[in-house]
Amino acid sequence: xxxxxxxxxxxxxxxxxxxxxxxxxxxxxxxxxxxxxxxxxxxxxxxxxxxxxxxxxxxxxxxxxxxxxxxxxxxxxxxxxxxxxxxxxxxxxxxxxxxxxxxxxxxxxxxxxxxxxxxxxxxxxxxxxxxxxxxxxxxxxxxxxxxxxxxxxxxxxxxxxxxxxxxxxxxxxxxxxxxxxxxxxxxxxxxxxxxxxxxxxxxxxxxxxxxxxxxxxxxxx
Amino acid sequence: xxxxxxxxxxxxxxxxxxxxxxxxxxxxxxxxxxxxxxxxxxxxxxxxxxxxxxxxxxxxxxxxxxxxxxxxxxxxxxxxxxxxxxxxxxxxxxxxxxxxxxxxxxxxxxxxxxxxxxxxxxxxxxxxxxxxxxxxxxxxxxxxxxxxxxxxxxxxxxxxxxxxxxxxxxxxxxxxxxxxxxxxxxxxxxxxxxxxxxxxxxxxxxxxxxxxxxxxxxxxxxxxxxxxxxxxxxxxxxxxxxxxxxxxxxxxxxxxxxxxxxxxxxxxxxxxxxxxxxxxxxxxxxxxxxxxxxxxxxxxxxxxxxxxxxxxxxxxxxxxxxxxxxxxxxxxxxxxxxxxxxxxxxxxxxxxxxxxxxxxxxxxxxxxxxxxxxxxxxxxxxxxxxxxxxxxxxxxxxxxxxxxxxxxxxxxxxxxxxxxxxxxxxxxxxxxxxxxxxxxxxxxxxxxxxxxxxxxxxxxxxxxxxxxxxxxxxxxxxxxxxxxxxxxxxxxxxxxxxxxxxxxxxxxxxxxxxxxxxxxxxxxxxxxxxxxxxxxxxxxxxxxxxxxxx
Numbered sequence: 001x002x003x004x005x006x007x008x009x010x011x012x013x014x015x016x017x018x019x020x021x022x023x024x025x026x027x028x029x030x031x032x033x034x035x036x037x038x039x040x041x042x043x044x045x046x047x048x049x050x051x052x053x054x055x056x057x058x059x060x061x062x063x064x065x066x067x068x069x070x071x072x073x074x075x076x077x078x079x080x081x082x083x084x085x086x087x088x089x090x091x092x093x094x095x096x097x098x099x100x101x102x103x104x105x106x107x108x109x110x111x112x113x114x115x116x117x118x119x120x121x122x123x124x125x126x127x128x129x130x131x132x133x134x135x136x137x138x139x140x141x142x143x144x145x146x147x148x149x150x151x152x153x154x155x156x157x158x159x160x161x162x163x164x165x166x167x168x169x170x171x172x173x174x175x176x177x178x179x180x181x182x183x184x185x186x187x188x189x190x191x192x193x194x195x196x197x198x199x200x201x202x203x204x205x206x207x208x209x210x211x212x213x214x215x216x217x218x219x220x221x
Numbered sequence: 222x223x224x225x226x227x228x229x230x231x232x233x234x235x236x237x238x239x240x241x242x243x244x245x246x247x248x249x250x251x252x253x254x255x256x257x258x259x260x261x262x263x264x265x266x267x268x269x270x271x272x273x274x275x276x277x278x279x280x281x282x283x284x285x286x287x288x289x290x291x292x293x294x295x296x297x298x299x300x301x302x303x304x305x306x307x308x309x310x311x312x313x314x315x316x317x318x319x320x321x322x323x324x325x326x327x328x329x330x331x332x333x334x335x336x337x338x339x340x341x342x343x344x345x346x347x348x349x350x351x352x353x354x355x356x357x358x359x360x361x362x363x364x365x366x367x368x369x370x371x372x373x374x375x376x377x378x379x380x381x382x383x384x385x386x387x388x389x390x391x392x393x394x395x396x397x398x399x400x401x402x403x404x405x406x407x408x409x410x411x412x413x414x415x416x417x418x419x420x421x422x423x424x425x426x427x428x429x430x431x432x433x434x435x436x437x438x439x440x441x442x443x444x445x446x447x448x449x450x451x452x453x454x455x456x457x458x459x460x461x462x463x464x465x466x467x468x469x470x471x472x473x474x475x476x477x478x479x480x481x482x483x484x485x486x487x488x489x490x491x492x493x494x495x496x497x498x499x500x501x502x503x504x505x506x507x508x509x510x511x512x513x514x515x516x517x518x519x520x521x522x523x524x525x526x527x528x529x530x531x532x533x534x535x536x537x538x539x540x541x542x543x544x545x546x547x548x549x550x551x552x553x554x555x556x557x558x559x560x561x562x563x564x565x566x567x568x569x570x571x572x573x574x575x576x577x578x579x580x581x582x583x584x585x586x587x588x589x590x591x592x593x594x595x596x597x598x599x600x601x602x603x604x605x606x607x608x609x610x611x612x613x614x615x616x617x618x619x620x621x622x623x624x625x626x627x628x629x630x631x632x633x634x635x636x637x638x639x640x641x642x643x644x645x646x647x648x649x650x651x652x653x654x655x656x657x658x659x660x661x662x663x664x665x666x667x668x669x670x671x672x673x674x675x676x677x678x679x680x681x682x683x684x685x686x687x688x689x690x691x692x693x694x695x696x697x698x699x700x701x702x703x704x705x706x707x708x709x710x711x712x713x714x715x716x717x718x719x720x721x722x723x724x725x726x727x728x729x730x731x732x733x734x735x736x737x738x739x740x741x742x743x744x745x746x747x748x749x750x751x752x753x754x755x756x757x758x759x760x761x762x763x764x765x766x767x768x769x770x771x
Contacts, residue, residue: 127287127357128308131261166500169465169482173447176429180411184394187286187376193261193308193355194286196377200394200411207429 278332
């Protein structure tokens with residue numbers, strides 16, 4: 001029978017005795033196939049051992065010998081438990097005092113943490129703005145004020161003349177809005193994080209901006 | 222000491238010591254990081270109180286810087302629940318400020334009075350380092366359903382549910398929401414008002430915020446200076462005074478709307494509707510009674526009105542349709558008028574605008590200057606007057622009068638008499654059953670299938686007339702022009718007394734003319750057939766042609 005290296009995988013899988021013999025004969029003259037054949041056999045033996053659950057007579061002897069050899073190098077596990085046994089030698093009064101102090105410190109710490117817990121843990125109420133939200137609102141207010149200043153400068157000539165009833169109406173509305181904005185700003189200065197005040201102030205700014213835009217649209221028309 | 226040295230060497234106390242040290246570190250390491258606000262502490266304080274309300278007694282609450290929620294409950298208790306929140310630079314300061322905020326609950330003969338008292342009077346008199354404390358007080362109050370309510374709030378919202386006693390609520394800088402109420406007076410400034418469900422009359426006043434009211438059993442009155450107004454499902458009369466905000470009124474007993482610089486949209490009004498607007502469009506439909514509309518600088522549209530319509534507007538288009546009950550009167554300037562399917566009479570006038578009317582079942586009078594007039598299907602006759610505009614009239618059942626200058630007139634299917642006064646414009650009329658009288662100049666007159674008497678006085682324009690066989694009696698034909706031709710077609714078998722005169726023109730007749738007396742080159746007198754009807758044709762500098770009508 002003539003076999004080559006190309007046949008070895010098939011023979012490893014389900015080769016006949018004749019094929020195995022032919023492969024071994026080929027491996028004797030082919031180093032590559034010889035190495036493959038050796039590796040396969042090693043793997044097969046290991047696999048068989050994995051399935052072999054019977055006790056090896058030499059196993060426990062080897063384990064015992066290894067334990068004896070390692071024993072001076074590592075501390076005995078029993079020594080780790082030895083320090084627990086000093087407790088009976090400490091007077092009960094000291095034990096109680098130390099435990100009590102420990103509990104006291106823990107209680108004080110827990111109490112302090114509870115009382116000084118972060119704001120977000122107070123509740124989910126939105127009546128007062130947290131610092132981040134307040135910063136956002138103030139940033140938005142600044143942007144509105146800048147936009148309004150520009151628009152107001154553009155609309156100023158029309159509003160001062162108020163030549164039509166429509167412009168007179170816008171002029172009146174802007175005066176009303178300015179009055180509301182002044183009131184809200186004063187209150188927000190005294191109650192800076194009150195969410196209602198800040199959002200209402202934003203709403204007034206938004207409406208003033210919108211009104212000024214309408215004035216400019218009316219001017220264009 | 223032995224114990225301690227043992228513990229340190231051993232390990233039993235190592236966790237305890239570590240925990241203790243950690244705890245001590247926590248204890249003395251300063252303030253914790255608070256949600257990104259290293260310098261702000263917040264405290265909240267709850268307030269609870271229940272008092273009993275006597276019969277007929279009311280609840281009054283005054284607050285600011287927070288919301289008020291009120292809800293009706295069975296029983297006579299007023300259950301007051303409030304939350305005071307303060308944010309300050311330190312917890313001690315927040316605590317201190319919170320303690321100074323007082324909630325005052327007083328019981329008097331009139332009822333229960335709840336008031337928030339802030340410690341704000343003194344703080345203006347010192348200079349503080351750092352941010353002022355921030356604070357709010359929110360209320361949640363349960364109260365007897367039938368108890369009257371008087372609520373005042375500012376810089377916060379108010380919400381009431383299920384309070385059927387008379388409510389007087391005033392708010393500013395926040396929203397006002399009322400559900401399932403009785404009679405109510407609601408005031409707000411710089412905030413919206415929303416009302417849903419009221420058993421009695423409601424008065425709403427807002428200065429700068431939208432208003433929405435729905436499902437009101439009584440009358441509704443709304444005043445809002447700068448904000449939109451919406452009213453839905455109002456059983457009683459509705460009075461709205463707005464400005465600078467759109468008005469929407471739907472399903473109401475009657476309506477009276479005054480606004481400016483905004484549109485008005487009203488529909489499904491069972492009674493009369495009156496709308497006064499400036500600088501806004503008006504759109505109304507399904508009105509059970511009469512509609513009075515005054516507007517300027519806005520378009521007006523109305524449809525499905527069962528009563529009369531009076532509309533006065535400036536600088537806006539008027540469109541109307543399906544007015545089944547009463548007459549329609551329109552006064553406009555600088556705007557077009559379009560009317561369709563009008564059951565009663567129409568009196569429409571505009572300047573500098575066109576008028577178009579279709580299917581008007583009453584008498585129709587249309588006037589404009591500098592605009593065309595177009596009308597069709599007018600059973601009871603029409604008067605159409607314009608200057609500098611054409612007139613087109615079709616399917617008119619009664620007498621028709623058309624007057625214009627510098628525009629053409631076209632009249633078709635006129636069952637009554639037709640009178641046209643024109644200058645500098647052509648006149649064309651077809652299928653006129655009644656008499657026709659036409660005056661014009663500098664343009665042609667063409668009359669076809671005219672059953673009645675025909676009289677045309679033209680200057681410098683041709684005349685072409687086709688007379689029908691008269692249904693009864695004798696129908697004269699009198700045609701006069703100059704510097705143009707006359708062509709007349711008369712039906713065979715009808716007798717005419719012919720007088721035809723022209724100068725510098727030719728007279729010809731397709732029908733036999735029996736002439737008596739003098740026959741000159743520019744005059745023809747005689748009879749056609751048996752004679753009887755007058756056929757007077759007068760021209761100068763134009764030919765005259767008499768032909769058979771087919």
